[in-house]
Amino acid sequence: MEQKIELLINVAAQKIVEIARDAREKQLHGFDADHEFCLLTRLQAIIFRLRHGGPVSLGELRNTEELLSNIGERKNFPFRPIVTQPNIEIKPKDPCCDGTLDGRITDLQQQVNYQPPTLRLTPVGLNEGTYEVGHGDFVIDVNWRANKFPLTVITIRYPENETRLSENLVGTEEEVIINLAVAEAVTRRINGFYNDRTAFRGTHLLAQDELNFRTVWPxxxxxxxxxxxxxxxxxxxxxxxxxxxxxxxxxxxxxxxxxxxxxxxxxxxxxxxxxxxxxxxxxxxxxxxxxxxxxxxxxxxxxxxxxxxxxxxxxxxxxxxxxxxxxxxxxxETNFDIEFPEEEVLREVQDPEQEDTITIEGSWSELVCTGSIE
Incomplete structure:
Protein backbone atom coordinates (compact mmCIF):
# COMPACT_ATOMS: atom_id res chain seq x y z
CA MET A 1 0.00 0.00 0.00
CA GLU A 2 2.79 2.44 0.87
CA GLN A 3 4.49 1.69 -2.42
CA LYS A 4 1.31 2.46 -4.33
CA ILE A 5 0.84 5.77 -2.49
CA GLU A 6 4.42 6.82 -3.20
CA LEU A 7 3.97 5.89 -6.86
CA LEU A 8 0.82 8.04 -7.19
CA ILE A 9 2.49 10.98 -5.41
CA ASN A 10 5.44 10.75 -7.78
CA VAL A 11 3.19 10.68 -10.87
CA ALA A 12 1.15 13.63 -9.57
CA ALA A 13 4.32 15.67 -9.00
CA GLN A 14 5.52 14.93 -12.55
CA LYS A 15 2.17 16.04 -13.96
CA ILE A 16 2.36 19.27 -11.95
CA VAL A 17 5.70 20.15 -13.54
CA GLU A 18 4.44 19.32 -17.06
CA ILE A 19 1.16 21.22 -16.74
CA ALA A 20 2.83 24.23 -15.09
CA ARG A 21 5.28 24.38 -18.00
CA ASP A 22 2.40 24.28 -20.50
CA ALA A 23 0.59 27.04 -18.61
CA ARG A 24 3.67 29.23 -18.70
CA GLU A 25 4.06 28.73 -22.45
CA LYS A 26 0.41 29.63 -23.06
CA GLN A 27 0.75 32.83 -21.05
CA LEU A 28 3.91 33.82 -22.91
CA HIS A 29 2.02 33.48 -26.20
CA GLY A 30 -1.00 35.44 -24.97
CA PHE A 31 -3.40 32.55 -24.32
CA ASP A 32 -5.59 31.97 -21.28
CA ALA A 33 -4.17 29.35 -18.87
CA ASP A 34 -7.04 29.16 -16.39
CA HIS A 35 -7.72 25.48 -17.24
CA GLU A 36 -4.12 24.53 -16.49
CA PHE A 37 -4.22 26.43 -13.18
CA CYS A 38 -7.32 24.50 -12.19
CA LEU A 39 -5.56 21.20 -12.94
CA LEU A 40 -2.54 22.29 -10.86
CA THR A 41 -4.83 22.95 -7.90
CA ARG A 42 -6.43 19.51 -8.20
CA LEU A 43 -3.03 17.80 -8.40
CA GLN A 44 -1.76 19.64 -5.35
CA ALA A 45 -4.89 18.57 -3.46
CA ILE A 46 -4.24 14.91 -4.40
CA ILE A 47 -0.66 15.12 -3.12
CA PHE A 48 -1.79 16.71 0.13
CA ARG A 49 -4.47 14.01 0.68
CA LEU A 50 -2.06 11.13 0.02
CA ARG A 51 0.74 12.60 2.12
CA HIS A 52 -1.04 14.29 5.02
CA GLY A 53 -4.62 12.97 5.00
CA GLY A 54 -4.08 9.92 7.19
CA PRO A 55 -4.77 6.24 6.31
CA VAL A 56 -6.10 5.59 2.81
CA SER A 57 -8.47 2.72 2.12
CA LEU A 58 -8.29 0.55 -0.98
CA GLY A 59 -11.47 2.16 -2.34
CA GLU A 60 -10.08 5.65 -1.85
CA LEU A 61 -6.90 4.55 -3.60
CA ARG A 62 -8.93 3.36 -6.61
CA ASN A 63 -10.79 6.69 -6.78
CA THR A 64 -7.57 8.69 -6.45
CA GLU A 65 -5.95 6.64 -9.20
CA GLU A 66 -8.90 7.21 -11.52
CA LEU A 67 -8.94 10.92 -10.76
CA LEU A 68 -5.20 11.21 -11.36
CA SER A 69 -5.45 9.30 -14.64
CA ASN A 70 -8.00 11.78 -15.99
CA ILE A 71 -5.77 14.81 -15.32
CA GLY A 72 -3.46 15.65 -18.20
CA GLU A 73 -2.10 12.71 -20.17
CA ARG A 74 -4.02 9.56 -19.22
CA LYS A 75 -2.03 6.79 -17.54
CA ASN A 76 -3.40 3.52 -16.22
CA PHE A 77 -1.99 2.18 -12.94
CA PRO A 78 -2.77 -1.15 -11.26
CA PHE A 79 -4.76 -0.22 -8.17
CA ARG A 80 -3.62 -3.32 -6.27
CA PRO A 81 -0.48 -3.00 -4.19
CA ILE A 82 2.67 -4.18 -5.88
CA VAL A 83 3.99 -7.11 -3.85
CA THR A 84 5.74 -9.09 -6.56
CA GLN A 85 8.68 -6.71 -6.94
CA PRO A 86 10.71 -6.79 -3.73
CA ASN A 87 13.67 -5.21 -5.54
CA ILE A 88 11.91 -1.77 -5.52
CA GLU A 89 13.40 0.25 -2.72
CA ILE A 90 11.69 3.39 -1.49
CA LYS A 91 14.32 5.56 0.14
CA PRO A 92 13.27 7.19 3.37
CA LYS A 93 12.74 10.95 3.29
CA ASP A 94 15.54 13.08 4.52
CA PRO A 95 14.16 15.24 7.35
CA CYS A 96 16.30 18.21 6.33
CA CYS A 97 15.05 18.11 2.76
CA ASP A 98 11.42 17.11 3.36
CA GLY A 99 9.13 19.52 1.56
CA THR A 100 11.65 20.51 -1.15
CA LEU A 101 9.34 19.34 -3.92
CA ASP A 102 6.43 21.22 -2.40
CA GLY A 103 8.60 24.35 -2.24
CA ARG A 104 9.56 24.08 -5.91
CA ILE A 105 5.95 23.54 -6.93
CA THR A 106 4.85 26.56 -4.90
CA ASP A 107 7.62 28.70 -6.45
CA LEU A 108 6.65 27.56 -9.94
CA GLN A 109 2.99 28.33 -9.34
CA GLN A 110 3.94 31.77 -8.04
CA GLN A 111 5.89 32.53 -11.23
CA VAL A 112 3.01 31.38 -13.42
CA ASN A 113 0.23 33.07 -11.49
CA TYR A 114 1.87 36.37 -10.47
CA GLN A 115 0.81 39.44 -12.45
CA PRO A 116 3.26 42.38 -12.28
CA PRO A 117 1.88 45.77 -11.17
CA THR A 118 1.28 48.49 -13.77
CA LEU A 119 0.35 52.18 -13.70
CA ARG A 120 -0.96 54.16 -16.65
CA LEU A 121 -1.17 57.99 -16.77
CA THR A 122 -3.31 59.56 -19.53
CA PRO A 123 -3.53 63.33 -20.22
CA VAL A 124 -6.79 64.95 -21.36
CA GLY A 125 -6.51 68.35 -23.05
CA LEU A 126 -2.89 68.23 -24.26
CA ASN A 127 -1.03 65.32 -25.80
CA GLU A 128 2.31 64.31 -24.36
CA GLY A 129 5.17 65.30 -26.66
CA THR A 130 7.49 68.02 -28.00
CA TYR A 131 6.45 71.56 -28.99
CA GLU A 132 8.23 74.75 -30.02
CA VAL A 133 9.21 77.35 -27.43
CA GLY A 134 6.32 79.53 -26.25
CA HIS A 135 3.62 76.94 -26.94
CA GLY A 136 1.33 78.38 -24.25
CA ASP A 137 -0.32 77.67 -20.90
CA PHE A 138 -2.68 74.68 -20.62
CA VAL A 139 -5.09 73.33 -18.01
CA ILE A 140 -5.54 69.58 -18.41
CA ASP A 141 -6.94 66.56 -16.59
CA VAL A 142 -4.80 63.52 -15.79
CA ASN A 143 -6.36 60.05 -15.51
CA TRP A 144 -4.54 57.25 -13.73
CA ARG A 145 -5.24 53.52 -13.71
CA ALA A 146 -3.48 50.80 -11.70
CA ASN A 147 -4.03 47.04 -11.94
CA LYS A 148 -2.90 46.08 -8.40
CA PHE A 149 -3.70 47.37 -4.94
CA PRO A 150 -0.88 49.58 -3.62
CA LEU A 151 1.15 48.66 -0.58
CA THR A 152 0.41 52.11 0.88
CA VAL A 153 -0.84 54.69 -1.65
CA ILE A 154 -0.44 55.70 -5.29
CA THR A 155 1.77 58.80 -5.47
CA ILE A 156 1.53 61.19 -8.45
CA ARG A 157 3.71 64.30 -8.66
CA TYR A 158 2.63 67.21 -10.85
CA PRO A 159 4.48 70.36 -12.03
CA GLU A 160 4.93 73.15 -9.50
CA ASN A 161 5.72 70.49 -6.84
CA GLU A 162 2.11 69.38 -6.38
CA THR A 163 1.64 65.80 -5.12
CA ARG A 164 -1.50 63.66 -5.04
CA LEU A 165 -1.81 60.53 -2.88
CA SER A 166 -4.59 58.01 -3.44
CA GLU A 167 -5.56 54.45 -2.57
CA ASN A 168 -7.96 54.26 -5.52
CA LEU A 169 -6.87 52.18 -8.48
CA VAL A 170 -8.65 54.50 -10.94
CA GLY A 171 -8.99 58.25 -10.63
CA THR A 172 -8.69 61.70 -12.25
CA GLU A 173 -6.80 64.80 -11.20
CA GLU A 174 -8.52 67.87 -12.66
CA GLU A 175 -7.16 71.29 -13.65
CA VAL A 176 -3.47 70.48 -13.78
CA ILE A 177 -1.52 73.51 -15.09
CA ILE A 178 1.12 72.90 -17.78
CA ASN A 179 3.07 76.13 -18.30
CA LEU A 180 4.87 76.14 -21.66
CA ALA A 181 4.51 79.90 -22.36
CA VAL A 182 8.11 80.87 -21.56
CA ALA A 183 10.96 82.09 -23.78
CA GLU A 184 13.17 79.07 -23.08
CA ALA A 185 13.22 75.35 -23.66
CA VAL A 186 11.48 73.64 -20.71
CA THR A 187 10.24 70.19 -19.70
CA ARG A 188 7.15 69.68 -17.51
CA ARG A 189 6.86 66.21 -16.00
CA ILE A 190 4.06 64.27 -14.33
CA ASN A 191 5.19 61.01 -12.76
CA GLY A 192 3.45 58.43 -10.61
CA PHE A 193 4.42 55.23 -8.80
CA TYR A 194 3.35 52.66 -6.21
CA ASN A 195 4.51 49.33 -4.77
CA ASP A 196 2.41 46.20 -5.17
CA ARG A 197 0.68 45.10 -1.98
CA THR A 198 1.27 41.44 -2.94
CA ALA A 199 4.93 40.55 -2.52
CA PHE A 200 6.68 38.56 -5.23
CA ARG A 201 9.47 36.44 -3.75
CA GLY A 202 9.56 38.72 -0.75
CA THR A 203 9.65 42.00 -2.73
CA HIS A 204 6.82 44.50 -3.28
CA LEU A 205 7.52 45.34 -6.92
CA LEU A 206 7.41 48.94 -8.17
CA ALA A 207 5.06 50.24 -10.89
CA GLN A 208 5.57 53.70 -12.39
CA ASP A 209 4.70 55.90 -15.38
CA GLU A 210 5.64 59.40 -16.55
CA LEU A 211 4.25 62.10 -18.85
CA ASN A 212 6.62 64.62 -20.48
CA PHE A 213 5.66 67.92 -22.09
CA ARG A 214 8.69 69.78 -23.45
CA THR A 215 9.53 72.70 -25.70
CA VAL A 216 12.55 73.17 -27.98
CA TRP A 217 13.99 75.84 -30.24
CA PRO A 218 13.27 74.62 -33.80
CA GLU A 333 32.08 79.22 -34.02
CA THR A 334 34.59 81.88 -35.00
CA ASN A 335 36.70 82.98 -37.95
CA PHE A 336 40.34 82.15 -37.56
CA ASP A 337 43.00 84.38 -39.16
CA ILE A 338 46.07 82.22 -39.41
CA GLU A 339 49.31 84.20 -39.42
CA PHE A 340 52.46 82.49 -40.52
CA PRO A 341 55.74 83.52 -38.82
CA GLU A 342 58.29 85.47 -40.82
CA GLU A 343 60.85 83.42 -42.69
CA GLU A 344 64.06 83.01 -40.86
CA VAL A 345 67.24 83.72 -42.82
CA LEU A 346 69.36 80.67 -42.78
CA ARG A 347 72.89 81.34 -41.76
CA GLU A 348 75.63 80.34 -44.15
CA VAL A 349 77.11 77.07 -43.15
CA GLN A 350 80.85 77.39 -42.69
CA ASP A 351 83.32 74.57 -42.88
CA PRO A 352 84.81 73.69 -39.55
CA GLU A 353 88.32 74.91 -38.90
CA GLN A 354 91.05 72.57 -40.10
CA GLU A 355 93.20 71.15 -37.35
CA ASP A 356 96.92 70.54 -37.75
CA THR A 357 97.77 67.04 -38.80
CA ILE A 358 100.84 65.01 -37.96
CA THR A 359 102.54 63.08 -40.72
CA ILE A 360 104.67 60.08 -39.95
CA GLU A 361 107.05 58.61 -42.49
CA GLY A 362 108.86 55.39 -41.88
CA SER A 363 109.29 51.76 -42.79
CA TRP A 364 109.40 48.39 -41.09
CA SER A 365 112.70 46.60 -40.64
CA GLU A 366 111.97 43.17 -39.41
CA LEU A 367 109.91 43.93 -36.25
CA VAL A 368 111.15 47.50 -35.69
CA CYS A 369 109.54 50.63 -37.21
CA THR A 370 112.14 53.27 -38.21
CA GLY A 371 111.31 56.74 -39.52
CA SER A 372 110.81 60.44 -38.71
CA ILE A 373 107.92 62.69 -37.62
CA GLU A 374 107.22 66.03 -39.46
Whole structure:
Protein backbone atom coordinates (compact mmCIF):
# COMPACT_ATOMS: atom_id res chain seq x y z
CA MET A 1 0.00 0.00 0.00
CA GLU A 2 2.79 2.44 0.87
CA GLN A 3 4.49 1.69 -2.42
CA LYS A 4 1.31 2.46 -4.33
CA ILE A 5 0.84 5.77 -2.49
CA GLU A 6 4.42 6.82 -3.20
CA LEU A 7 3.97 5.89 -6.86
CA LEU A 8 0.82 8.04 -7.19
CA ILE A 9 2.49 10.98 -5.41
CA ASN A 10 5.44 10.75 -7.78
CA VAL A 11 3.19 10.68 -10.87
CA ALA A 12 1.15 13.63 -9.57
CA ALA A 13 4.32 15.67 -9.00
CA GLN A 14 5.52 14.93 -12.55
CA LYS A 15 2.17 16.04 -13.96
CA ILE A 16 2.36 19.27 -11.95
CA VAL A 17 5.70 20.15 -13.54
CA GLU A 18 4.44 19.32 -17.06
CA ILE A 19 1.16 21.22 -16.74
CA ALA A 20 2.83 24.23 -15.09
CA ARG A 21 5.28 24.38 -18.00
CA ASP A 22 2.40 24.28 -20.50
CA ALA A 23 0.59 27.04 -18.61
CA ARG A 24 3.67 29.23 -18.70
CA GLU A 25 4.06 28.73 -22.45
CA LYS A 26 0.41 29.63 -23.06
CA GLN A 27 0.75 32.83 -21.05
CA LEU A 28 3.91 33.82 -22.91
CA HIS A 29 2.02 33.48 -26.20
CA GLY A 30 -1.00 35.44 -24.97
CA PHE A 31 -3.40 32.55 -24.32
CA ASP A 32 -5.59 31.97 -21.28
CA ALA A 33 -4.17 29.35 -18.87
CA ASP A 34 -7.04 29.16 -16.39
CA HIS A 35 -7.72 25.48 -17.24
CA GLU A 36 -4.12 24.53 -16.49
CA PHE A 37 -4.22 26.43 -13.18
CA CYS A 38 -7.32 24.50 -12.19
CA LEU A 39 -5.56 21.20 -12.94
CA LEU A 40 -2.54 22.29 -10.86
CA THR A 41 -4.83 22.95 -7.90
CA ARG A 42 -6.43 19.51 -8.20
CA LEU A 43 -3.03 17.80 -8.40
CA GLN A 44 -1.76 19.64 -5.35
CA ALA A 45 -4.89 18.57 -3.46
CA ILE A 46 -4.24 14.91 -4.40
CA ILE A 47 -0.66 15.12 -3.12
CA PHE A 48 -1.79 16.71 0.13
CA ARG A 49 -4.47 14.01 0.68
CA LEU A 50 -2.06 11.13 0.02
CA ARG A 51 0.74 12.60 2.12
CA HIS A 52 -1.04 14.29 5.02
CA GLY A 53 -4.62 12.97 5.00
CA GLY A 54 -4.08 9.92 7.19
CA PRO A 55 -4.77 6.24 6.31
CA VAL A 56 -6.10 5.59 2.81
CA SER A 57 -8.47 2.72 2.12
CA LEU A 58 -8.29 0.55 -0.98
CA GLY A 59 -11.47 2.16 -2.34
CA GLU A 60 -10.08 5.65 -1.85
CA LEU A 61 -6.90 4.55 -3.60
CA ARG A 62 -8.93 3.36 -6.61
CA ASN A 63 -10.79 6.69 -6.78
CA THR A 64 -7.57 8.69 -6.45
CA GLU A 65 -5.95 6.64 -9.20
CA GLU A 66 -8.90 7.21 -11.52
CA LEU A 67 -8.94 10.92 -10.76
CA LEU A 68 -5.20 11.21 -11.36
CA SER A 69 -5.45 9.30 -14.64
CA ASN A 70 -8.00 11.78 -15.99
CA ILE A 71 -5.77 14.81 -15.32
CA GLY A 72 -3.46 15.65 -18.20
CA GLU A 73 -2.10 12.71 -20.17
CA ARG A 74 -4.02 9.56 -19.22
CA LYS A 75 -2.03 6.79 -17.54
CA ASN A 76 -3.40 3.52 -16.22
CA PHE A 77 -1.99 2.18 -12.94
CA PRO A 78 -2.77 -1.15 -11.26
CA PHE A 79 -4.76 -0.22 -8.17
CA ARG A 80 -3.62 -3.32 -6.27
CA PRO A 81 -0.48 -3.00 -4.19
CA ILE A 82 2.67 -4.18 -5.88
CA VAL A 83 3.99 -7.11 -3.85
CA THR A 84 5.74 -9.09 -6.56
CA GLN A 85 8.68 -6.71 -6.94
CA PRO A 86 10.71 -6.79 -3.73
CA ASN A 87 13.67 -5.21 -5.54
CA ILE A 88 11.91 -1.77 -5.52
CA GLU A 89 13.40 0.25 -2.72
CA ILE A 90 11.69 3.39 -1.49
CA LYS A 91 14.32 5.56 0.14
CA PRO A 92 13.27 7.19 3.37
CA LYS A 93 12.74 10.95 3.29
CA ASP A 94 15.54 13.08 4.52
CA PRO A 95 14.16 15.24 7.35
CA CYS A 96 16.30 18.21 6.33
CA CYS A 97 15.05 18.11 2.76
CA ASP A 98 11.42 17.11 3.36
CA GLY A 99 9.13 19.52 1.56
CA THR A 100 11.65 20.51 -1.15
CA LEU A 101 9.34 19.34 -3.92
CA ASP A 102 6.43 21.22 -2.40
CA GLY A 103 8.60 24.35 -2.24
CA ARG A 104 9.56 24.08 -5.91
CA ILE A 105 5.95 23.54 -6.93
CA THR A 106 4.85 26.56 -4.90
CA ASP A 107 7.62 28.70 -6.45
CA LEU A 108 6.65 27.56 -9.94
CA GLN A 109 2.99 28.33 -9.34
CA GLN A 110 3.94 31.77 -8.04
CA GLN A 111 5.89 32.53 -11.23
CA VAL A 112 3.01 31.38 -13.42
CA ASN A 113 0.23 33.07 -11.49
CA TYR A 114 1.87 36.37 -10.47
CA GLN A 115 0.81 39.44 -12.45
CA PRO A 116 3.26 42.38 -12.28
CA PRO A 117 1.88 45.77 -11.17
CA THR A 118 1.28 48.49 -13.77
CA LEU A 119 0.35 52.18 -13.70
CA ARG A 120 -0.96 54.16 -16.65
CA LEU A 121 -1.17 57.99 -16.77
CA THR A 122 -3.31 59.56 -19.53
CA PRO A 123 -3.53 63.33 -20.22
CA VAL A 124 -6.79 64.95 -21.36
CA GLY A 125 -6.51 68.35 -23.05
CA LEU A 126 -2.89 68.23 -24.26
CA ASN A 127 -1.03 65.32 -25.80
CA GLU A 128 2.31 64.31 -24.36
CA GLY A 129 5.17 65.30 -26.66
CA THR A 130 7.49 68.02 -28.00
CA TYR A 131 6.45 71.56 -28.99
CA GLU A 132 8.23 74.75 -30.02
CA VAL A 133 9.21 77.35 -27.43
CA GLY A 134 6.32 79.53 -26.25
CA HIS A 135 3.62 76.94 -26.94
CA GLY A 136 1.33 78.38 -24.25
CA ASP A 137 -0.32 77.67 -20.90
CA PHE A 138 -2.68 74.68 -20.62
CA VAL A 139 -5.09 73.33 -18.01
CA ILE A 140 -5.54 69.58 -18.41
CA ASP A 141 -6.94 66.56 -16.59
CA VAL A 142 -4.80 63.52 -15.79
CA ASN A 143 -6.36 60.05 -15.51
CA TRP A 144 -4.54 57.25 -13.73
CA ARG A 145 -5.24 53.52 -13.71
CA ALA A 146 -3.48 50.80 -11.70
CA ASN A 147 -4.03 47.04 -11.94
CA LYS A 148 -2.90 46.08 -8.40
CA PHE A 149 -3.70 47.37 -4.94
CA PRO A 150 -0.88 49.58 -3.62
CA LEU A 151 1.15 48.66 -0.58
CA THR A 152 0.41 52.11 0.88
CA VAL A 153 -0.84 54.69 -1.65
CA ILE A 154 -0.44 55.70 -5.29
CA THR A 155 1.77 58.80 -5.47
CA ILE A 156 1.53 61.19 -8.45
CA ARG A 157 3.71 64.30 -8.66
CA TYR A 158 2.63 67.21 -10.85
CA PRO A 159 4.48 70.36 -12.03
CA GLU A 160 4.93 73.15 -9.50
CA ASN A 161 5.72 70.49 -6.84
CA GLU A 162 2.11 69.38 -6.38
CA THR A 163 1.64 65.80 -5.12
CA ARG A 164 -1.50 63.66 -5.04
CA LEU A 165 -1.81 60.53 -2.88
CA SER A 166 -4.59 58.01 -3.44
CA GLU A 167 -5.56 54.45 -2.57
CA ASN A 168 -7.96 54.26 -5.52
CA LEU A 169 -6.87 52.18 -8.48
CA VAL A 170 -8.65 54.50 -10.94
CA GLY A 171 -8.99 58.25 -10.63
CA THR A 172 -8.69 61.70 -12.25
CA GLU A 173 -6.80 64.80 -11.20
CA GLU A 174 -8.52 67.87 -12.66
CA GLU A 175 -7.16 71.29 -13.65
CA VAL A 176 -3.47 70.48 -13.78
CA ILE A 177 -1.52 73.51 -15.09
CA ILE A 178 1.12 72.90 -17.78
CA ASN A 179 3.07 76.13 -18.30
CA LEU A 180 4.87 76.14 -21.66
CA ALA A 181 4.51 79.90 -22.36
CA VAL A 182 8.11 80.87 -21.56
CA ALA A 183 10.96 82.09 -23.78
CA GLU A 184 13.17 79.07 -23.08
CA ALA A 185 13.22 75.35 -23.66
CA VAL A 186 11.48 73.64 -20.71
CA THR A 187 10.24 70.19 -19.70
CA ARG A 188 7.15 69.68 -17.51
CA ARG A 189 6.86 66.21 -16.00
CA ILE A 190 4.06 64.27 -14.33
CA ASN A 191 5.19 61.01 -12.76
CA GLY A 192 3.45 58.43 -10.61
CA PHE A 193 4.42 55.23 -8.80
CA TYR A 194 3.35 52.66 -6.21
CA ASN A 195 4.51 49.33 -4.77
CA ASP A 196 2.41 46.20 -5.17
CA ARG A 197 0.68 45.10 -1.98
CA THR A 198 1.27 41.44 -2.94
CA ALA A 199 4.93 40.55 -2.52
CA PHE A 200 6.68 38.56 -5.23
CA ARG A 201 9.47 36.44 -3.75
CA GLY A 202 9.56 38.72 -0.75
CA THR A 203 9.65 42.00 -2.73
CA HIS A 204 6.82 44.50 -3.28
CA LEU A 205 7.52 45.34 -6.92
CA LEU A 206 7.41 48.94 -8.17
CA ALA A 207 5.06 50.24 -10.89
CA GLN A 208 5.57 53.70 -12.39
CA ASP A 209 4.70 55.90 -15.38
CA GLU A 210 5.64 59.40 -16.55
CA LEU A 211 4.25 62.10 -18.85
CA ASN A 212 6.62 64.62 -20.48
CA PHE A 213 5.66 67.92 -22.09
CA ARG A 214 8.69 69.78 -23.45
CA THR A 215 9.53 72.70 -25.70
CA VAL A 216 12.55 73.17 -27.98
CA TRP A 217 13.99 75.84 -30.24
CA PRO A 218 13.27 74.62 -33.80
CA UNK A 219 15.63 74.58 -36.75
CA UNK A 220 14.52 76.15 -40.05
CA UNK A 221 15.79 75.31 -43.53
CA UNK A 222 14.92 75.91 -47.17
CA UNK A 223 16.02 77.56 -50.41
CA UNK A 224 15.80 81.22 -51.40
CA UNK A 225 17.82 83.79 -53.33
CA UNK A 226 21.18 84.73 -51.89
CA UNK A 227 20.00 88.19 -50.80
CA UNK A 228 16.59 87.08 -49.44
CA UNK A 229 17.57 87.53 -45.80
CA UNK A 230 19.14 90.94 -46.44
CA UNK A 231 16.06 92.30 -48.22
CA UNK A 232 13.47 90.86 -45.81
CA UNK A 233 11.57 93.54 -43.89
CA UNK A 234 10.77 91.08 -41.09
CA UNK A 235 13.68 88.68 -40.82
CA UNK A 236 11.91 86.59 -38.16
CA UNK A 237 8.99 86.13 -40.56
CA UNK A 238 11.39 85.03 -43.31
CA UNK A 239 12.94 82.42 -41.01
CA UNK A 240 9.52 81.11 -39.94
CA UNK A 241 8.43 80.81 -43.59
CA UNK A 242 11.00 78.06 -44.15
CA UNK A 243 10.61 74.40 -43.22
CA UNK A 244 10.51 73.88 -39.45
CA UNK A 245 12.10 70.93 -37.65
CA UNK A 246 11.60 70.31 -33.93
CA UNK A 247 14.29 67.63 -34.11
CA UNK A 248 17.01 69.23 -36.22
CA UNK A 249 18.03 66.98 -39.10
CA UNK A 250 21.57 65.74 -39.66
CA UNK A 251 21.46 64.86 -43.36
CA UNK A 252 18.82 65.57 -46.00
CA UNK A 253 18.39 65.39 -49.79
CA UNK A 254 17.50 68.90 -51.03
CA UNK A 255 16.81 70.35 -54.48
CA UNK A 256 18.32 73.84 -54.83
CA UNK A 257 16.62 75.42 -57.88
CA UNK A 258 17.97 77.97 -60.34
CA UNK A 259 19.03 81.21 -58.65
CA UNK A 260 18.59 79.85 -55.11
CA UNK A 261 20.97 78.88 -52.33
CA UNK A 262 20.48 76.77 -49.22
CA UNK A 263 19.50 78.51 -45.95
CA UNK A 264 19.67 77.06 -42.43
CA UNK A 265 18.82 78.74 -39.10
CA UNK A 266 19.41 77.19 -35.68
CA UNK A 267 19.59 78.00 -31.98
CA UNK A 268 23.10 79.43 -31.59
CA UNK A 269 25.08 77.88 -28.74
CA UNK A 270 28.54 79.08 -29.71
CA UNK A 271 29.56 75.72 -31.18
CA UNK A 272 30.52 75.46 -34.82
CA UNK A 273 28.30 73.84 -37.45
CA UNK A 274 30.13 71.84 -40.11
CA UNK A 275 28.23 71.71 -43.42
CA UNK A 276 29.22 69.00 -45.88
CA UNK A 277 28.04 67.71 -49.27
CA UNK A 278 29.10 64.73 -51.35
CA UNK A 279 32.38 66.29 -52.44
CA UNK A 280 33.48 67.77 -49.13
CA UNK A 281 32.69 70.52 -46.65
CA UNK A 282 31.23 73.88 -47.68
CA UNK A 283 33.64 76.70 -46.90
CA UNK A 284 32.27 80.00 -45.64
CA UNK A 285 28.75 78.75 -44.88
CA UNK A 286 28.47 80.49 -41.49
CA UNK A 287 27.08 83.99 -41.98
CA UNK A 288 26.83 85.20 -38.41
CA UNK A 289 24.12 85.59 -35.77
CA UNK A 290 20.56 86.89 -35.99
CA UNK A 291 19.51 88.41 -32.67
CA UNK A 292 16.14 88.26 -30.90
CA UNK A 293 14.53 85.48 -32.90
CA UNK A 294 10.96 84.64 -31.85
CA UNK A 295 8.96 81.50 -32.72
CA UNK A 296 5.43 81.63 -34.08
CA UNK A 297 4.10 80.36 -30.75
CA UNK A 298 5.81 83.23 -28.94
CA UNK A 299 4.10 85.67 -31.31
CA UNK A 300 0.69 84.00 -30.98
CA UNK A 301 0.83 83.81 -27.16
CA UNK A 302 2.52 87.21 -26.57
CA UNK A 303 5.50 85.58 -24.86
CA UNK A 304 8.18 88.24 -24.29
CA UNK A 305 11.82 87.65 -25.10
CA UNK A 306 13.92 86.20 -27.88
CA UNK A 307 17.18 84.40 -28.52
CA UNK A 308 20.19 84.40 -30.85
CA UNK A 309 19.98 82.20 -33.95
CA UNK A 310 22.89 81.13 -36.13
CA UNK A 311 22.68 81.77 -39.88
CA UNK A 312 24.11 79.32 -42.43
CA UNK A 313 23.97 79.95 -46.18
CA UNK A 314 25.74 78.27 -49.07
CA UNK A 315 27.63 80.50 -51.51
CA UNK A 316 26.97 78.52 -54.69
CA UNK A 317 23.64 78.83 -56.46
CA UNK A 318 21.63 76.31 -58.50
CA UNK A 319 23.23 73.14 -57.14
CA UNK A 320 20.22 70.99 -58.04
CA UNK A 321 19.68 67.81 -56.04
CA UNK A 322 22.29 67.58 -53.34
CA UNK A 323 22.67 65.81 -50.00
CA UNK A 324 23.56 68.28 -47.25
CA UNK A 325 24.72 67.21 -43.79
CA UNK A 326 25.04 69.54 -40.80
CA UNK A 327 26.97 68.38 -37.74
CA UNK A 328 27.83 70.18 -34.53
CA UNK A 329 31.57 70.38 -33.89
CA UNK A 330 32.90 70.82 -30.36
CA UNK A 331 34.75 73.99 -31.35
CA UNK A 332 33.71 77.65 -30.96
CA GLU A 333 32.08 79.22 -34.02
CA THR A 334 34.59 81.88 -35.00
CA ASN A 335 36.70 82.98 -37.95
CA PHE A 336 40.34 82.15 -37.56
CA ASP A 337 43.00 84.38 -39.16
CA ILE A 338 46.07 82.22 -39.41
CA GLU A 339 49.31 84.20 -39.42
CA PHE A 340 52.46 82.49 -40.52
CA PRO A 341 55.74 83.52 -38.82
CA GLU A 342 58.29 85.47 -40.82
CA GLU A 343 60.85 83.42 -42.69
CA GLU A 344 64.06 83.01 -40.86
CA VAL A 345 67.24 83.72 -42.82
CA LEU A 346 69.36 80.67 -42.78
CA ARG A 347 72.89 81.34 -41.76
CA GLU A 348 75.63 80.34 -44.15
CA VAL A 349 77.11 77.07 -43.15
CA GLN A 350 80.85 77.39 -42.69
CA ASP A 351 83.32 74.57 -42.88
CA PRO A 352 84.81 73.69 -39.55
CA GLU A 353 88.32 74.91 -38.90
CA GLN A 354 91.05 72.57 -40.10
CA GLU A 355 93.20 71.15 -37.35
CA ASP A 356 96.92 70.54 -37.75
CA THR A 357 97.77 67.04 -38.80
CA ILE A 358 100.84 65.01 -37.96
CA THR A 359 102.54 63.08 -40.72
CA ILE A 360 104.67 60.08 -39.95
CA GLU A 361 107.05 58.61 -42.49
CA GLY A 362 108.86 55.39 -41.88
CA SER A 363 109.29 51.76 -42.79
CA TRP A 364 109.40 48.39 -41.09
CA SER A 365 112.70 46.60 -40.64
CA GLU A 366 111.97 43.17 -39.41
CA LEU A 367 109.91 43.93 -36.25
CA VAL A 368 111.15 47.50 -35.69
CA CYS A 369 109.54 50.63 -37.21
CA THR A 370 112.14 53.27 -38.21
CA GLY A 371 111.31 56.74 -39.52
CA SER A 372 110.81 60.44 -38.71
CA ILE A 373 107.92 62.69 -37.62
CA GLU A 374 107.22 66.03 -39.46
Missing amino acids: CYWGTAPKDAFDDAEDKNAFIRSLNRELECFTCMDIVIPEGHVFWYFYRHTGLRKLVTVENGKIEGSFKGIHENFRTQSMEDNDVPGGIDYGVIRTDHESLGCVRICIDTVQCP
